[in-house]
Amino acid sequence: ALTQQPVVLTMLMQGQDIANWKPFVKEFEQKNPNIRIDLIEGPFDTNLVENLYTSAFLLGESPYDIINMDIVWVPKFAAAGWVRDLTDNISPEQLSKFIPGNVEGGRYRGKLYRIPHASDAGMLYYRKDILKQAGIAAPKTFEDMVKISQNLQKQGKATWGYLWQGKQYEGVSAMFVEVLSGFGGFWANPQTFEVGLDKPEAIKAVEFLKNTIASGISPPGVTTYGEEETRLLFQNGKALFLRNWPYVWKLANAEGSKVRGKIAIEPMLSSIGKTGGSCLGGWGWGIAKTSKHPEQAWKAIQYLTSEETQRKFILETGLVPSYKSLFTNKEIVAKYPHYPQLLKVVEQPALRPPIAQYAQASDILQRYLSSAFTGRMSAEQAMKSAASETRNLLGSLKQPKAS
Amino acid sequence: MSKLQLKNLNKTYSPKVIPVKDISLDVSEGEFLTLLGPSGCGKSTTLRLIAGLEQPTRGEIRIGDRNVTYLRPGDRDIAMVFQSYALYPHMTVYENMASSLKLRKISSGEINRLVTEVAASLGLTELADRKPGKLSGGQRQRVALGRALVRQPEVFLLDEPLSNLDALLREKVRAELKQLFASQKAPVVYVTHDQTEAMTLSTKVAVLNSGTVQQLDPPHLIYNRPANQFVAGFVGSPQMNLFELKCQGNFAMLGNFGIPLPNLPSVPPEIVLGIRPEHVGFADAETGKMSGPEAIKGEVYLVENLGMQNLVSVRVKGVESLTVRVLLPNDRQWNSEIVELVFPAKLLHWFDVTTGDRLQ
Amino acid sequence: MSKLQLKNLNKTYSPKVIPVKDISLDVSEGEFLTLLGPSGCGKSTTLRLIAGLEQPTRGEIRIGDRNVTYLRPGDRDIAMVFQSYALYPHMTVYENMASSLKLRKISSGEINRLVTEVAASLGLTELADRKPGKLSGGQRQRVALGRALVRQPEVFLLDEPLSNLDALLREKVRAELKQLFASQKAPVVYVTHDQTEAMTLSTKVAVLNSGTVQQLDPPHLIYNRPANQFVAGFVGSPQMNLFELKCQGNFAMLGNFGIPLPNLPSVPPEIVLGIRPEHVGFADAETGKMSGPEAIKGEVYLVENLGMQNLVSVRVKGVESLTVRVLLPNDRQWNSEIVELVFPAKLLHWFDVTTGDRLQ
Amino acid sequence: MRGTLGVENMQLDKMRQREQQTGWILVAPALIILLLVFAYPILRAFWLSLFTQNLGTELKLVFSGFANYSRMLGDGRFWQTLGNTAIFTVASVVLELILGMGIALVLNQSFTGRGIVRTISLLPWALPTALMGVAWAWIFNDQYGVINDILIRLGLIKNSISWLGDPTLAMMAVITADVWKTTPFVSLLLLAGLQSIPGDLYEAHAIDGASSWQSFRQVTLPLLMPQIVIALLFRFAQAFGIFDLIQVMTGGGPAGATETVSIYIYSTVMRYLDFGYGAALVVCTFLLLVAAVAIAAYLLSRARASQV
Amino acid sequence: MSIAREQLTTKKTFEIRQLILPISAILIVVYFLAPIVWQVLTSFKVNADISAIPNVYIPKRITFEHYLSLFQRRPFALYILNSAFVSISSTLLCLAVGTPAAYALARLRLWSEKIILAAITIVTLFPAVLLFLGLLEIVKVLNLGNNYLALIIPYTAINLPLTILVMRSFFQQLPKDLEDAAKVDGYNTFQMLWQIVLPMTFPALVTTGILTFISAWNEFIFALTFMTRESLKTIPVATAQLSGASVFEIPYGPIAAATVLGTLPLVLLVLVFQRRIVQGLTAGAVKG
């Protein structure tokens, strides 16, 4: 070949990500003149992104080479055979540098399909100013938090105590996984397909959440809130505690925010005597099965997920790294002093069950949680139904129907 | 039952289109007024104004002692036959006729009686279940008429309700109308182009032209004493002979023949003479009278058979441009091409050349 | 230009509605055929069959030497005036009239000439730019007529084209039609309810009743020798007097008066006698003849003024149920309530009681 | 005689044929496009519903007869969504029809600024559903929503209502948004229908003494029937297939109270990748809809027949 | 005196009657416009005001940032052009194909009329969201992905049933005599449709045209799936791809701005075309 046409890789990204990644992609292209990366802007709604991938894969030839995957998509995409097995591309030593939960989230049935480039984990934000003023330490357990909230609410220090996501959507599953683990329960075991939703711990977890509404700690509207609604409410200074993802930090501390500099974070709480866990989210890259340029794609992923790239990227954007070491990196800590604290959060993961039918299982849970929160069902009823439906689902998975 | 009054009605669509210029009319209880006039002279518009379908630009409409000028059509209690029929396409003939009665909450038995009766008198009985789309033109028109006749309104307005009916049926319906209106006593305003209809049905006739009333009189006066040249020319078929003649002394000169003028304050230089074709006589055969000053010589050049009469066109000797049309019974003969015409003095009409008004 | 032939046409909508039962007609080049008949007798349907707008259930239609029965309307080269006008509402008067010419790719200059000419003759010149919605009923009808007249088709079909025009205009248009059709020579089929129109315009008249031809003859025969009782009763206004009489020897008995029968193969027990109102004479005043066997005594009980004539209803002495209607000129007087009527023998019509056919 | 009759009949047939031919020429393009776009997806759904194809079979087709359908019988979620959809459909269609009719009647009058009012009353239909769904969710938000704010300012309520948090209220909210959004569709259709009713019928009726209401009942309504039926049919179909508005506003929640069949089927197919079962759901819903419309049409024709 | 009084009373009753119309017109405007005005206001608000408690109704700080962001980051004008092209083509195609079919079904007594109508009705009932998997495969087979046709044809098809049924109902209401007159005048079926029938059903044509255009303009799922190339995207898809500062943030401001911008062309279109929805097009056509 006399003049080699550069290989073009396509990659779908949501708008805000494109802006962030563009410089690094440029950099990569400069270093690899025979590879070009086309960034396609996807919908702002992650559901839509998932659907877009799905229809693209169903079409057969995926227009995308590098697939940006949310942690919960991995099992499905892997089971459907849409993404490449990357197990052999990367050494265990290299992998061990990432946050373990994040790597786990990239596996399905023992094989690796995704290299994480960002972490996400649920955590508790609180108003350190108010707590300090009242001379109270940050709570460690749910019970503490309830007490503190009720106290301070009574004193008129805050309108609401605790904000969480109770809308019927994926976020409620993520939120609930944390509370569930805080009460010592579990959702479903991906290996044995055991379902723990009707165990007493799970029911207690639901009852705890219901009580926060009943006792006025949480606004009745939480049953309709997603991340943004709770963040805005918190940011408007209306609440003491907020369960949310790391992205809130930057916004809540931005100019114009009413809680600027007045907040702190804690890992997710637990009930007395239990250890809590954060729901692990996070994004990573895989390669489409039908990609014509898997080597080049891998090269790009390697470059973009390298520690060095990520360091610069984090400094630039304030997102949460997937490398353990970066949480304590000096430069980064200088800019984001709360990162060491964050590390604690992400190392205490509560995973959503990595099963192929996760979406369906999550939908079942969402509906019944919502039923319980809105008073349609008692916690026990709701969780029993959820458990039985989930068992049905997983049962059918064990023995795929045949003619 | 009450009087209908129009006072100085005017309807202006645009400065160029003023179908109703200034119309004042009275129609009393039991009276039957016919509007006659050329096509487009504003007859339908006048009816629409009375019905309240158009707002007059000026003027007032009274029914009885109510000023209804600004009332809605429904509050005026009027029955109307539209020139365009306006039948409800989704209703059967029966329903079309019954609809206004239903609106008035009349018992269904009574409705049935009224509709059946009117339908029978209009020959619609067998069509009662058809929708208008499946009727012939004349049948539709009868439905439109029937829809008005079932009612007992304060005023009847009928816009050419018989134009699409055959002569026989028309005669029959005309008789029915006469009887009906005689018994109901509601004022009737009727538009027709059929002068026989106008003459036989009406107690009064208003001749309209370009939005103004030319003459308002009982039918025999309209016919026998037309108020102006327009009415004279318009009413009567075949049309009245109208000649513009020079006056010499006390005579109007038709070629060489002098026709004595009536008593006039002053003799104008020119004058219009009118005489109906049926009033012109042939001198020779009929009366045996000799040709005198009143006899006019002419040459027959066209004979038209109108059924029971012949219309004979005679070119006046000496004034070839002047044609006199004469209506003669079929059986009336004449001997030669050259005939002598008689203009009976008392059947002559005289009009002013410029204003067109009747003289004397 | 060519002949139009209908052979045994039948149109059946449903077993109960058969507007055209069996119609056979010929209309040659230059001929003008008028269809006369009561409302709903199938006139419009016949025209629609000729135009190809309906498919005949049976029968054949020929124009010239073409069998057009199964041709599309557009291929038959026919101009038609619809009873309902059917004006294109989105086109101006001018465009309405020009539309068919444009389709025929006639040059716009020629179109302009033709349309302007016809519009002028129909008094539409000033309305050329209006749309039908803003016209009066008569104006719309004229546009409908004009749309047909601008063309030079193989056949003209006109469905009551003058019904909404005033007498004067009608007379004028009638004259124009006559002239136009005389020059174009295309066969014309014309529907009208106006018998004067039928008589003056047509070369032939077909009287229809419930879908069949009752008589097909030149107008004067239709009038003077009606082929059956239906035609006799239908044609002529006021309607012919028709009496069902008993026969005694060679006389038909009108009360006590015997009317001599015509020459018949055999004398039936009953017979129908017809005489037109205008043919009945008054014995006393006019002729001074004495009352004889042909004179019938009667009592005048109703006088209707029809404009230039009076319609006098006379109750026959001795047979009170029998009314003779007599048409007399306005100026004709009679002396007493009791009059003597004269039935001139050669103006009498005789019909079979059962079949209604003309006898003799 | 018979022979000629035969010929005539042949000729008549030819004429009819020609008419049919023209007819087919006119209809054909439309049918082709419809066939092209609809035939395959519909048939495919029927075919696929007899197979299992999901993540369990690694997306391979495995024939399973009516297994999908029997699974459906026990699928409470499906029946719940069907119920939700039915409630949503009936409520919104009825409201839209009434409101749309009223609006059409107003827009049919002439007044100054009518063009602008007409345009405005089409706007909701013109806005992208998904985006307006976001806006509506925001409007119904219990903390930031304008609805609560206005109600509180007016003193009608004391505390914010969590509109989308309560199953019943959420359904009402969704219906409100949908009615707002799609009433213009109905009113525009009906407006066009109103315009084609000849004015002289109203004139005749007014002279007969009919009040506006009576004119409406006896002239407008019967003559507008074709358009009403069409509006009903399409709104019924659209409402039954409602997807994006609800997806965006509530995501089917709370407690699945606003989840509609379309959302469920879409999830089954696109998110659970359970293609066989999804197809069975499609088929079942589709057949139910067709049956509903067929019954409605039958009843309507019966009602019409008995009226005469 | 008495005349004056009469006029007064008539005037008065008139006033009450005259009030009903403007009031209902105002109610309609308020009902339809309120949420939209809210959107428009939102599009000019700074982010803090969008989610402020208590609500900010009239923004004190006005920003054009949301609008600017639309055009800065993306070829928003191109999206509008794409949408316009696809919508106009499919609307025209839909009318061009649907109207003749509607006419044939209304007037030409096709033997299969009932079957076709039933088929059209059935097709309408098939939820459009669920069509697209099958279509996806067709698009794949025909290799139509990233081709305007992949949108134009489905949009046309989806709107055809409405077009056909609506136009058919209007054709049926036309006085048949007019078509008869046209036939006699020598119009063939197509000329008649074009020159006689359509002008009289213009309101229906405009109505279905507007409805079709809007539904094509706003269609989302097909556009999202079949058009993956950036330069071919339509407005709704492009709007959905606006993004906030984070994955979780819904970018209300830009969404509102895009809604306003994306709807403006429709507003203009409707404003222009609604004039053609007028009464009495057949006035004076026939008698009886």
Ligand SMILES: Nc1ncnc2c1ncn2[C@@H]1O[C@H](COP(=O)(O)OP(=O)(O)OP(=O)(O)O)[C@@H](O)[C@H]1O
């Ligand atoms: N479409 C139709 N379906 C059924 N019957 C019809 C239809 N059209 C007309 N008829 C009937 O056929 C008969 C003949 O109708 P046609 O229109 O030919 O009458 P016509 O002689 O023109 O009458 P008119 O003088 O009243 O116009 C009528 O009785 C009419 O009711």
Ligand SMILES: Nc1ncnc2c1ncn2[C@@H]1O[C@H](COP(=O)(O)OP(=O)(O)OP(=O)(O)O)[C@@H](O)[C@H]1O
């Ligand atoms: N809506 C309208 N706009 C403008 N001009 C109109 C309108 N309606 C009627 N005209 C005109 O007003 C004049 C009077 O119309 P009108 O219908 O009253 O006539 P008419 O006397 O009933 O005639 P005809 O005997 O032909 O029915 C006509 O010249 C007509 O063209």
Ligand SMILES: [Mg+2]
């Ligand atoms: Mg008139």
Ligand SMILES: [Mg+2]
């Ligand atoms: Mg007729």
